[in-house]
Amino acid sequence: MNNLLLDPIDIKTVLIVVLIVAVISVIFSLLIVLVSKLCAVKEDEKANAVKEKLAGANCGGCGFAGCADFAKALSEGKADVSMCGPTPNENKAEIANILGVPFSATEQAYAVVHCAGGINSKNKYDYIGNESCLSQALYMGGKKQCPNGCMGNGTCERVCPYNAIKVIDGVAYANKALCEACGLCVKNCPKKLVELIPKSSKVYVACSTYCKGKESMDNCKVGCIGCGLCAKNCPEGAITMVNNLPVIDYSKCSGCKTCAKKCPRKCIKEI
Template sequence: MSTSILILLVLTSLGLVFGFILAFANKKFAIEVNPLIHLVEDVLPKGQCGACGFAGCQAYAEAVVLRPDVPPNLCIPGKEAVAKAVAELTGKVAEAVEPRIAQVKCAGVAGKAAKDYEYQGVQDCVAASLLAGGFKTCKYGCLGLGTCAKNCTFNAITMSPDGLPVIDPDKCTGCGKCETVCPKQVITMMPLGARVRVNCNSKDKGAVARKACSVACIGCSLCARECPHGAIKIENNLATVDAHICKEQCTDAKCLTKCPTKAIRPAVLGVVPGSESQASVEAVCPSCIKPPNVAG
C-alpha cells in the first residue's frame, strides 16, 4: 500500500470519528430554543439600537419571553404598535408608551457661537472634544461634526450647512442612540406635542455664556417668572422646561417674548434650532401677534 493511500485512509478515518463525535455532542448538548423568541424578534424593528436596555433585538426577544419581569413595551422605536404585538405574543400587559423625539439643545451656528481655534483633526465630535473640550468657546455646545448622524440607526439626522443636526420627525423613533453618542449631551429626548424648548445647553453664568454665544441662555429667569404654570425652572444657570406641564396647561407661551437672547423657541420639528418662523411663534403664543396699527 502506497504512502499516499495510507494517508488518505487515516484522514478519512479521523474525519469520520470526529464527525460522529460532533454529531453526538450536538444531539447530547443541544439547547432547545423557545419558538416564541423568534416570533417576538420578527415583530421588532431590527434597529439594534439598544434603547430597550438589551444588546439588540434578539437579546430583548429572549428576555421578554423568558423573564416575567421584562415588560413588553421596552422597544422605543417600535412604539405602541410593537408593544401591543409583543404583549399579545407573550401574554403580558403593555402599558402606554409615550412617543418621543430627539431635540437638539443648541443654536450656536457660525456667526453666533465663538471659536477658540480652528479644528482640522478627525471629523468626529468625540475626537474633537478630547482636545481642550472642543474648538468652540462654549464647552457645552454642539461641535457639528456629525457623530450623531453617523450613529443614527434610522437615518433620521442630517447636518445643516451651518453644522447643526436636523431631526427628521418622520424617521426619528426616539431610540436615544444619538443622545448616548453625543459627547456634549446636546441631544436629548422630548415628548411629541411639546410646545416650547430651550435651544441651549450651556451651564455657564450669564455673562460668560453670552460672550461665548449670542443666542445662549443667560439664566436670567425672566421666562420662569413669566410662566404662570411653573413649567420653567433655572437649573445650573440654564432654563429647563417641563414639557408635560407646558403641553397640558399652557395656551399662550408668553415666555417666548421675554427671553432676551431667544434661547426659548417653539418646539418646531424638522428645522435647524434657532430658525423657527414667526408663524410658529404665533401658534404657541397668540399674544405675540401684534395688532395692526389703527389710524386715529
C-alpha cells in the same frame, strides 16, 4: 516521507490516501448530523414570539447586543420593554401580554439637540484632528467658547442607525420624522446636549449653557441669557429656571408657544 515526492507517483498510495481521508470525513460528517439530530434543543418559543413583535432595528439602544439578545433577556425577565425606543406602543403591549407583565404606555419620543450655536457661536481655536466629538472634547472641552456648545463633529450623526440626526452649519439637528428614539445619540454626546422629548411637544429649548447673561452674549449670538421671560410669561407655569436655563415640563405645556415668541434670543424654538 520526503522520498514520496521524488518517487514516481504510486497510484495505489494515492487511492489509499483518498480513501482514508474520505472515510474519516464521511464518518465525522455523519456523526455531526446524528448528534445534531439527537441533541436538537428547542429554542425558547417565548423569546421567538417576542422577537417577532420587536422593531427589529438592531440599534442596540437598549444596551443588549441586538433584538434577539434583547428578546431573550425579556423572556427571562432580565429586561424591561420600556428600554426599547423604536418598537411602537401596540407591539409593546402585545409583548407585555406574552410575558405576562403589566404595561403602561409611554409616549413616543424623539431626540432634540439643545444647542443652536454652530456658526453663530465663537470658537476658542481651530480643531484639526480625529473627527470625533469625544476626541475634541479632550482638548480644553472642545473648540467652542461656550462650555456647553455643540462642537459639530458629528459623533451623533455616525452612531444614528436611522440617519435622523445631521450636522448643519456646525450644529446637530434631529429629524423628527426619522427619529425612532433609540437613544444612541443621547448616550454618545460628550456634552450631553441631546435629549428625548415627547413627539407631541410644540417647543424646545435650543441652548444648554448655564453661563450668566453677559458671558453667554459674548460666546454666542443665540445663547440663553437666563432672563426668565419665558418662565414669567408661560400661562401654564410649565417653565422653571434652573441654572440660568429654562426647563419645560411637557406634561403641563399646552403648546401655546408664548415662550417662543417672548424669548429675546430666539433660543426657544417652535417645532
